[in-house]
Structure formats: structure tokens, C-alpha cells
Amino acid sequence: MKVPVKVDGRELTLSNLDKVLYPDYGFTKAEVIDYYSRIAPVLLPHLRGRPLTVKRYPNGVTGQSFFEKNAPDHTPGWVRRVNLPAPGSTKNRETIDFAVVEDLPTLVYYANLAALELHVPQWRVDEDGRALPPDTLVFDLDPGPPATIVECTRVALLLRDVLKQEGLKALPKTSGSKGMQLYADWDCREEPSAYAKRLAQLLEKEHPDQIVSVMTKKLRPGKVFIDWSQNNPAKTTVAPYSLRAKDQPTVSTPLTWKEVESCEHPDDLVFTAPDALARVEKRGDLFGRA
Numbered sequence: 001m002k003v004p005v006k007v008d009g010r011e012l013t014l015s016n017l018d019k020v021l022y023p024d025y026g027f028t029k030a031e032v033i034d035y036y037s038r039i040a041p042v043l044l045p046h047l048r049g050r051p052l053t054v055k056r057y058p059n060g061v062t063g064q065s066f067f068e069k070n071a072p073d074h075t076p077g078w079v080r081r082v083n084l085p086a087p088g089s090t091k092n093r094e095t096i097d098f099a100v101v102e103d104l105p106t107l108v109y110y111a112n113l114a115a116l117e118l119h120v121p122q123w124r125v126d127e128d129g130r131a132l133p134p135d136t137l138v139f140d141l142d143p144g145p146p147a148t149i150v151e152c153t154r155v156a157l158l159l160r161d162v163l164k165q166e167g168l169k170a171l172p173k174t175s176g177s178k179g180m181q182l183y184a185d186w187d188c189r190e191e192p193s194a195y196a197k198r199l200a201q202l203l204e205k206e207h208p209d210q211i212v213s214v215m216t217k218k219l220r221p222g223k224v225f226i227d228w229s230q231n232n233p234a235k236t237t238v239a240p241y242s243l244r245a246k247d248q249p250t251v252s253t254p255l256t257w258k259e260v261e262s263c264e265h266p267d268d269l270v271f272t273a274p275d276a277l278a279r280v281e282k283r284g285d286l287f288g289r290a
Contacts, residue, residue, distance in 0.1 A: 012076075014112050017033070027273070042280050042285040047118065049102070050239075051100060053068070055115070070093070122186070137192055137231060138181055141226060146222055147224055149174070149179060172254070174271065175244070178266075181252075203226065215229075251276040
């Protein structure tokens with residue numbers, strides 16, 4: 001069934017609204033669209049100006065999925081697109097037409113495509129669509145089983161203190177999956193990947209029983225991998241307030257440092273779409289830096 005709607009003056013056609021995208025939770029496409037519509041005031045500032053990569057799940061989280069960078073031909077003309085170089089493209093493209101989500105109609109359009117996950121780089125484009133220098137530094141903390149997000153919080157506190165010494169204020173969020181991320185405003189004092197790598201190696205040297213700075217799987221059991229590589233301009237990180245394609249509709253959720261400090265069980269930092277909406281209503285945007 002197709003439903004024509006008007007969103008902020010733009011005409012869209014929504015489809016399959018009763019399709020269940022999270023079977024274990026009974027969460028439908030209509031609820032996905034509702035979530036993204038209601039979270040938009042705090043989500044859009046973190047997407048604005050950033051070329052979008054989505055992970056789409058047309059048959060729900062238990063079905064096949066695919067990443068989509070290039071905005072397809074059927075994308076409405078009113079969706080902002082920027083043409084950017086695509087080094088290392090898996091489809092041998094020299095350039096890609098990225099969408100940039102800057103308004104509610106575009107966000108609803110992608111939610112209707114079952115684009116559950118929204119990923120963006122650590123840089124923006126200017127009004128002419130040219131890439132600007134990175135404005136964000138990110139550290140992705142990935143626990144190697146049996147470690148969990150509880151161990152990630154301990155590493156996050158260590159990383160927070162190092163960044164503070166460097167004059168950078170860190171903001172924490174869950175990944176919405178099993179780990180978490182730390183963000184900081186970036187002043188381009190040097191190449192961000194090299195800088196982040198150096199800090200990760202420093203902490204690994206000081207806490208070898210807790211931290212690893214290389215991706216090698218055999219080194220990671222029971223430790224937290226500080227992934228510094230997402231500062232590469234070609235890479236993306238899941239956006240604050242994006243849904244994740246897990247058993248339940250979890251959200252990459254900004255945290256307070258008090259929550260990080262007091263975490264004792266992985267369930268302490270699991271937030272679903274309704275949770276995220278309730279938190280924003282109560283606390284506003286804890287990532288209000290964009």
C-alpha cells in the first residue's frame with residue numbers, strides 16, 4: 001500500500017508502512033519513519049553538510065542489507081547531492097553523487113527506503129559541494145569478547161583524560177551495537193588519523209592488559225580496540241541518533257560522562273528508539289556541538 005504525504009511542502013509516497021523491520025521487537029517501517037521524524041531536530045545538525053552513506057534493510061534486519069553511497073537516479077531532485085571523488089570505489093567509479101541530508105523531507109525519504117543506519121564522515125562540504133578540512137576527531141572503541149561496553153567505558157575515561165591534556169573536550173556516545181565512540185572538535189593541528197593513532201598507541205603502551213591499537217583479531221580477546229582509522233577522510237562513522245540494525249531498534253546514543261563512569265553492566269547503556277526520544281525530551285542534545 002502506498003500513502004502520499006506532504007512533509008514540509010515536499011510530496012513523498014510512503015510504502016509498506018506495516019512491514020516489520022525488527023521482527024524480534026515488532027518494530028515496523030512506520031515506526032522507523034516516526035522515530036526519524038521525531039528525532040530530526042537533534043539528528044539533522046549532525047548530518048548537515050556531511051555526505052551520506054546509508055545501510056539499507058529492505059526486508060528488515062534479518063534480511064539482506066547493502067551499503068549505498070551513490071544517490072540513485074530515482075532520488076528526488078530536491079535532495080541535495082554533491083559530486084565527490086571516490087578513491088578505491090568498489091564499482092570503479094571516479095566520482096560519486098552523495099546525498100546530503102539537511103532537512104526533514106530528505107530524512108523521511110531515506111527512512112522510507114529502509115535506510116536504517118546513517119553513516120557520515122568527519123568532514124563537511126561547503127555551499128559549492130567542495131570538501132572542507134575535517135572538523136571532528138573520532139575514536140571507535142570496539143570490545144573483543146568477552147569484553148563488553150563496560151570495558152569500553154573504562155578505556156573511554158582514560159582517553160578522555162589524555163584528550164583533555166591535549167586541550168580537546170571528548171563527548172561519548174554508544175555505537176548502538178556493542179561498543180562506543182568518543183568525539184572531539186578538531187582544529188586540524190595535524191593529520192587526524194596519525195594523531196589519533198599516536199594517542200591509541202600511547203594508551204596501549206600504558207595499559208597493555210586493557211587496550212590494543214591494531215585490528216588484528218588474535219590480539220583482541222578481552223581487550224578494547226581503539227579504532228583510530230575512522231579519521232581517514234574516506235571512512236564514515238554511524239551518526240549520533242542513528243538506528244542500528246540489531247535485534248531491537250537500538251540507537252547510537254549520546255551519553256553523559258556520569259553514565260560512562262557508573263556503567264556496571266552492558267544493559268546499562270542500551271537505548272532503543274523510544275528511549276532515545278525520551279532522553280532528548282528530558283536532556284536535549286548531549287552532542288549539541290554541531
